[in-house]
Amino acid sequence: MATSKVLAGAQVVLPTGTLTNGRVIVEGSRIRGSAPADAETIDLTGHWLVPGFVDIHNHGGGGASFTSGTVEDVLKGIHTHRLHGTTTVVASTVTGEMDFLAQRAGILSELAEQGDLAGIHFEGPFISPCRKGAHSEGLLRHPDPADVRKLLDAARGQARMVTLATELPGGIDSVRLLAEHGVIAAIGHTDATYEQTVEAIDAGATVATHLFNAMPGLGHRAPGPIAALLEDERITVELINDGTHLHPAAFELAFHHAGTDRVALITDAMDAAGFGDGRYMLGPLEVEVKDSVARLVEGGSIAGSTLTQDRAFKRSVTVDGLSVEDTVRAISANPAKLLGQYDQVGSLEPGKDADLVVLDAAFDVKGVMRKGEWVVEPF
Numbered sequence: 001m002a003t004s005k006v007l008a009g010a011q012v013v014l015p016t017g018t019l020t021n022g023r024v025i026v027e028g029s030r031i032r033g034s035a036p037a038d039a040e041t042i043d044l045t046g047h048w049l050v051p052g053f054v055d056i057h058n059h060g061g062g063g064a065s066f067t068s069g070t071v072e073d074v075l076k077g078i079h080t081h082r083l084h085g086t087t088t089v090v091a092s093t094v095t096g097e098m099d100f101l102a103q104r105a106g107i108l109s110e111l112a113e114q115g116d117l118a119g120i121h122f123e124g125p126f127i128s129p130c131r132k133g134a135h136s137e138g139l140l141r142h143p144d145p146a147d148v149r150k151l152l153d154a155a156r157g158q159a160r161m162v163t164l165a166t167e168l169p170g171g172i173d174s175v176r177l178l179a180e181h182g183v184i185a186a187i188g189h190t191d192a193t194y195e196q197t198v199e200a201i202d203a204g205a206t207v208a209t210h211l212f213n214a215m216p217g218l219g220h221r222a223p224g225p226i227a228a229l230l231e232d233e234r235i236t237v238e239l240i241n242d243g244t245h246l247h248p249a250a251f252e253l254a255f256h257h258a259g260t261d262r263v264a265l266i267t268d269a270m271d272a273a274g275f276g277d278g279r280y281m282l283g284p285l286e287v288e289v290k291d292s293v294a295r296l297v298e299g300g301s302i303a304g305s306t307l308t309q310d311r312a313f314k315r316s317v318t319v320d321g322l323s324v325e326d327t328v329r330a331i332s333a334n335p336a337k338l339l340g341q342y343d344q345v346g347s348l349e350p351g352k353d354a355d356l357v358v359l360d361a362a363f364d365v366k367g368v369m370r371k372g373e374w375v376v377e378p379f
Helices: 071-083 098-113 145-154 171-180 194-203 224-231 248-258 309-318 324-338
Strands: 004-014 017-027 030-032 040-043 048-051 053-058 086-093 120-123 159-164 184-187 236-240 263-266 278-282 285-290 293-296 356-359 365-370 373-376
Touching: 004 324, 004 356, 017 324, 048 324, 053 120, 053 159, 053 263, 053 309, 053 324, 071 086, 071 098, 071 365, 071 373, 086 098, 086 365, 098 120, 098 145, 145 159, 145 171, 159 171, 171 184, 171 194, 184 194, 194 224, 224 248, 236 248, 236 324, 248 263, 263 309, 263 324, 278 293, 309 324
Parallel strands: 004 040, 004 048, 053 086, 086 120, 120 159, 159 184, 236 263
Antiparallel strands: 004 017, 017 030, 048 356, 278 285, 285 293, 356 365, 365 373
């Protein structure tokens, strides 16, 4: 018999709004609509109960890299983010040799097949040298559909997203290829014009990779990709809300123009997330993390983040003034819908996985449950 638990007394954030003094019933790995008389009751009075966080853009954590680590390293990184409330994570790669990326795809796809990962995101090598950020310029290449297909094949159906500079030769055809295979084409690390971005959206692109970062700024005569991505209802915009990647005004601008249903909060985390300052490798490039900010040793470009989703949640509510409900949409529901997994995760509804986070009144994590098992025991 599956053990039943009743999580009672919290402010429970549901798709329809927040229920005061609510309760969530967990039986086995699922949320249920009713509980047997002998169910264990856990009193969460004074706390918030929200869905587990979903991170669609994450390169590692806990000192471990999804791009280059062993299976054990990847599992360590996944666990690190679970401790901070991320119960669903997509593993992101960085630019490398095609054969190496195909090999990594094979490793990561096994972890996705067994349920540890929600899939793979290829960030690079199909990006612009003008907006390469923390990617090795010598390894960049045009988005030839044949090369894109090679990575999709290596991922064995577990590729969820590919970031492209769609203005490069082959970019539009690659967007169409991805759309045909049910893989998200994300516009990012791009030097595209407004018009080129519109063309890519019309071809099937649906995500903006870390909006504002690694793309031309918003101009009044040359609006560039930012305006096209914000104005189009077909685009979900990723935002890194760590206080380093975005000024609060830019964060507010994106939410105002895209709306609460078109924003996905991401970490873009690298190895140092949940681990500490020091020197790390991001692909073939050396990164120094100082005061929790990651930058390339050569050139000083921001190199991912040390963000965890619990910090993004807290900052969104306490610094940026978002409602808890809007933050939950951006950090759980919207990314789950993008992945096509909203029937399983992203909200607290009967029949879905019992993935949830307990937050105190200050929005600090006090408990994390994944598939009905406590990753972090409350209290």
